[in-house]
Amino acid sequence: MNQDVLPAYDFRDAEPRWQRAWEERGCFAVVDVPPAEARTYYVLEMFPYPSGKIHMGHVRNYTLGDVVARYKRARGFTVLHPMGWDAFGLPAENAARERGVHPARWTADNIAAMRAELKRMGLSIDWAREIATCEPEYYGKQQALFLAMFRLGLAERRESWVNWDPVDNTVLANEQVIDGRGWRSGALVEKKLLSQWFLRITAYAPELLAGLDTLTRWPERVRLMQARWIGRSDGARVRFALAEPVAGLAEVEVYTTRPDTLFGMSFVAVAPEHPLAAAAAADDAAAAAFVAECRRMGTSEAAIETAEKRGYDTGLTVSHPFIPGARFPVWIANFVLMEYGTGAIFGCPCGDQRDLDFARKYGLPVPPVVLPDGREAAGFVIGDVAETGAGTLINSGFLDGLTTREGKARAIAALEACGAGEGVQNWRLRDWGVSRQRYWGCPIPMIHCAACGVVAVPEEQLPVRLPEDVAFDQPGNPLDRHPSWKHVACPACGAAAVRETDTFDTFVDSSWYFARFCSPRAAAPILPEAADRWMPVDQYIGGIEHAILHLLYARFVTRALREAGLVQTGEPFAGLFTQGMVTHESYRAADGRWLYPEEVERDAQGGATRRSDGAAVTVGRIEAMSKSRRNTVDPGQIIDRYGADTARWFILSDNPPERDLEWTEAGAAGSYRFTQRLYRLTEASVADAGPRPPKFGAAAEALRRVGHRTIAAVTEALEGFAFNVAVARLYELAGAIAEADRSGADDGRDDGGLAWARREAITLAARLVCPMMPHLAEEMMARLGYAGLLAEAAWPEPEAALLVAHSMTLAVQVMGRLRGTIEVSPGASEAEILERASGETNVARALAGMRIIKRIHVPGRVVNFVVAPA
RNA sequence: GCCCGCCUGGCGGAAUGGUAGACGCAGCGGACUUAAAAUCCGCGGCUUUCGGGCGUGCCGGUUCGAGUCCGGCGGUGGGCACCA
Numbered sequence A: 001m002n003q004d005v006l007p008a009y010d011f012r013d014a015e016p017r018w019q020r021a022w023e024e025r026g027c028f029a030v031v032d033v034p035p036a037e038a039r040t041y042y043v044l045e046m047f048p049y050p051s052g053k054i055h056m057g058h059v060r061n062y063t064l065g066d067v068v069a070r071y072k073r074a075r076g077f078t079v080l081h082p083m084g085w086d087a088f089g090l091p092a093e094n095a096a097r098e099r100g101v102h103p104a105r106w107t108a109d110n111i112a113a114m115r116a117e118l119k120r121m122g123l124s125i126d127w128a129r130e131i132a133t134c135e136p137e138y139y140g141k142q143q144a145l146f147l148a149m150f151r152l153g154l155a156e157r158r159e160s161w162v163n164w165d166p167v168d169n170t171v172l173a174n175e176q177v178i179d180g181r182g183w184r185s186g187a188l189v190e191k192k193l194l195s196q197w198f199l200r201i202t203a204y205a206p207e208l209l210a211g212l213d214t215l216t217r218w219p220e221r222v223r224l225m226q227a228r229w230i231g232r233s234d235g236a237r238v239r240f241a242l243a244e245p246v247a248g249l250a251e252v253e254v255y256t257t258r259p260d261t262l263f264g265m266s267f268v269a270v271a272p273e274h275p276l277a278a279a280a281a282a283d284d285a286a287a288a289a290f291v292a293e294c295r296r297m298g299t300s301e302a303a304i305e306t307a308e309k310r311g312y313d314t315g316l317t318v319s320h321p322f323i324p325g326a327r328f329p330v331w332i333a334n335f336v337l338m339e340y341g342t343g344a345i346f347g348c349p350c351g352d353q354r355d356l357d358f359a360r361k362y363g364l365p366v367p368p369v370v371l372p373d374g375r376e377a378a379g380f381v382i383g384d385v386a387e388t389g390a391g392t393l394i395n396s397g398f399l400d401g402l403t404t405r406e407g408k409a410r411a412i413a414a415l416e417a418c419g420a421g422e423g424v425q426n427w428r429l430r431d432w433g434v435s436r437q438r439y440w441g442c443p444i445p446m447i448h449c450a451a452c453g454v455v456a457v458p459e460e461q462l463p464v465r466l467p468e469d470v471a472f473d474q475p476g477n478p479l480d481r482h483p484s485w486k487h488v489a490c491p492a493c494g495a496a497a498v499r500e501t502d503t504f505d506t507f508v509d510s511s512w513y514f515a516r517f518c519s520p521r522a523a524a525p526i527l528p529e530a531a532d533r534w535m536p537v538d539q540y541i542g543g544i545e546h547a548i549l550h551l552l553y554a555r556f557v558t559r560a561l562r563e564a565g566l567v568q569t570g571e572p573f574a575g576l577f578t579q580g581m582v583t584h585e586s587y588r589a590a591d592g593r594w595l596y597p598e599e600v601e602r603d604a605q606g607g608a609t610r611r612s613d614g615a616a617v618t619v620g621r622i623e624a625m626s627k628s629r630r631n632t633v634d635p636g637q638i639i640d641r642y643g644a645d646t647a648r649w650f651i652l653s654d655n656p657p658e659r660d661l662e663w664t665e666a667g668a669a670g671s672y673r674f675t676q677r678l679y680r681l682t683e684a685s686v687a688d689a690g691p692r693p694p695k696f697g698a699a700a701e702a703l704r705r706v707g708h709r710t711i712a713a714v715t716e717a718l719e720g721f722a723f724n725v726a727v728a729r730l731y732e733l734a735g736a737i738a739e740a741d742r743s744g745a746d747d748g749r750d751d752g753g754l755a756w757a758r759r760e761a762i763t764l765a766a767r768l769v770c771p772m773m774p775h776l777a778e779e780m781m782a783r784l785g786y787a788g789l790l791a792e793a794a795w796p797e798p799e800a801a802l803l804v805a806h807s808m809t810l811a812v813q814v815m816g817r818l819r820g821t822i823e824v825s826p827g828a829s830e831a832e833i834l835e836r837a838s839g840e841t842n843v844a845r846a847l848a849g850m851r852i853i854k855r856i857h858v859p860g861r862v863v864n865f866v867v868a869p870a
Numbered sequence B: 001g002c003c004c005g006c007c008u009g010g011c012g013g014a015a016u017g018g019u020a021g022a023c024g025c026a027g028c029g030g031a032c033u034u035a036a037a038a039u040c041c042g043c044g045g046c047u048u049u050c051g052g053g054c055g056u057g058c059c060g061g062u063u064c065g066a067g068u069c070c071g072g073c074g075g076u077g078g079g080c081a082c083c084a
Helices: A011-025 A056-074 A090-099 A103-120 A136-151 A201-214 A220-230 A259-264 A275-282 A285-297 A301-306 A353-362 A404-418 A528-534 A549-563 A635-642 A644-653 A665-683 A698-719 A723-744 A754-769 A774-783 A830-839 A841-847
Strands: A040-045 A078-080 A155-165 A170-172 A190-199 A232-246 A249-256 A267-270 A311-318 A328-333 A344-347 A370-372 A391-393 A421-427 A446-449 A453-456 A487-489 A496-499 A539-543 A576-579 A582-588 A600-602 A608-610 A618-624 A808-814 A817-824 A850-858 A862-869
Touching: A011 A103, A011 A644, A011 A774, A040 A056, A040 A528, A056 A078, A056 A539, A056 A576, A056 A582, A056 A635, A056 A644, A056 A698, A090 A103, A103 A635, A136 A155, A136 A549, A190 A285, A190 A549, A201 A220, A201 A232, A201 A421, A201 A549, A220 A549, A232 A259, A232 A275, A232 A404, A249 A267, A249 A275, A249 A344, A259 A370, A259 A391, A259 A404, A267 A353, A275 A285, A275 A311, A275 A328, A285 A311, A285 A328, A311 A353, A328 A353, A344 A353, A391 A404, A404 A421, A635 A644, A635 A665, A644 A665, A644 A723, A644 A774, A665 A723, A665 A754, A665 A774, A698 A723, A698 A754, A723 A754, A754 A774, A808 A830, A808 A841, A817 A830, A817 A841, A830 A841, A830 A850, A830 A862, A841 A850, A841 A862
Parallel strands: A040 A078, A040 A539, A267 A328, A539 A576, A808 A862
Antiparallel strands: A155 A170, A155 A190, A232 A249, A232 A311, A232 A421, A267 A344, A311 A328, A370 A391, A446 A453, A446 A496, A487 A496, A582 A618, A600 A608, A808 A817, A850 A862
């Protein structure tokens, strides 16, 4: 047992060697349609954007997925675990602008670099199924799916208000508008009415909401976020007749959740983009100026937060369905959103804070119509705070005396009776605008013909390929400026026509890739027999930042695919796990510059200095790794120094995977030491191959119990995503093996089977550690003489007899306070146990002079004596 | 403003309502070494008259027994936010 002669584990030799072995054996390859008897399991991590380098977030994501994949494979499942690239997007175009490299080239180089890095991690991926969304092979299929959705009426072209960047000449997503300015150009963003392609996600709003209840293996908070985003609300539409029609408009329709407060109406307000506002602006310069100003205000959050409620009285009036003869003014108001409801509201100042602020500012009446519960009618007035809660209706004609709840139903019934409105559900969810004025995306397969209108590209002409000869020297969309690409013959009439030059939002690409992975080389976009065999994804893993958009779009598209008959499931992801971020300390030099961790030397007292010159460094917050703060650690360098297994092990060991993980050098070094320790423990058993002895001594028996209990404990931990607990149990097993070495080292050959038990224990350690540190596990098994690959081996089963304890420790309490412990055999009778418990020295002292009222015995756990003074 | 998490040693964390702090990191002590590194072993909430007392953000409740369940409060992080 001399440590000096034991060789160290050389991961630089072992890791590539085992990766080759797995690849040559094809351990992780699966077929599109597995045989009927195969139990399938689909593990998927959110596929990466090929930025050029993997980061620690990727390492965490793919390590988590790989543990699940390897574990499930060992449990006998046929596991689909693929990898691909979310390869379209703006950074490639930016690289083209800034460095003159073509987006396709830039992307391909990045993919090659990142693939190599991922392969060094030793992931159990079927690389033959790799896809990249920027390949015509993929996006052509996507075009076909879009046409299928078009035929189903789920895709349509429509005018809508968009964020328009007047400098870059492009539409911006809401996320790309920062403080009212374009994130790249810095130009003030305008609202503009444009023709855009939409996917009709709202058609599935009720289903997408109801489906959340079936997703029992999704985090509750993701479901809550989606439910809120879909945003069902119950209320009524109410039509108010205009006193005089304007520009052909005879009425204003509003949406409200409070039809009970209709008698508290003070005004009607419409959004600046509302047709009635446009009509008013047509012959009123002041109205036009107000509308134009609102448009410029844009959608910035800062503007909304600080913006006063502002309005413009159009001079128009409406009548009230319940109050004959009354007239109410119609205002244009900056706080009314065109996108929600009908783009118009009725103002009830007493019951809505915004309406109240508005009424107070412009001197509009504030009739009180809800008496809050517990308030007296006498002297009740509305101050500067609206009463939004429940109460009793007053000053409300036929609704007087009803509760707000009853009033809603009665008011809706009355509206429906007189034809002035009806009860409706309203949804916050809006249709998904997918048009982007970008080059590096999937072309929308449509053609605009002067005679025929919008015509779909015939299927046999797919894919509509991106042209390669494009220039990025001007802002705007290069496809639009290309000399020939967009000019085609109309498929319907043959006349000269033009292609749609918009490309798809990249979220479209990631809304069906999981289905393509099931049959990635099929001629059809999706092979139903393959998709039905694998889908839905059993375990999807990724960051919480995709809680709404990506996951909601994918749920919608999967439903559309089902309607097209391509898949059977409506839900793409049966299980979802959202991992935490990887964080690190940040460092700042005296001049304020951020420093990379490798530039900084930490000392034991918590101080820090710069390696290059010893200058003092300020240690900043622990926060998400980001390039701007330079608090990043390069996975490639970590693997160079410690190996992939160490990186994987540390990431899994430190804390639960849903929480943020702080990467620390000390923690990584500790994990590395453990890899070496396991290897040394293995080496010490290499020479001890031999038959199982008929009987085991006490030390051997004890070690065997630890080993088999560890199987049960690690299995349970892995099933529950408690990887840090699985790691802890394996540390304990290693500790138990080391302890057995000490206790049994001097016994010579006849050691009561300890050498055999020890070898069994280290073998179990290798097999249990395999999902987490697959290379080391293979190396350990090989050293122990195993000829096969652990990657193909079954998960160990514990021997039931070894899980039953010989003796157990019971806590003994008096009045719920621990007074001592007793050792009992599992077969001991309750009477015997109570006798032993009350006799324990400390317990007896506590019981002295007391009368025992009640004896509680929880088998295997605790004995508690409830006592009173004698 | 609304919604949702989270709060346990120096740190990360563990704990089917049943011995709080497993396991790791950092620390301290010891062995080995000429020495160091590596390795191996050990210690560790606070307090105490050594019986015990107090300890899982705070206050209260349920229970024989609460980190765990319930009510309230505080702190903290995140999501949404003029959604009618």
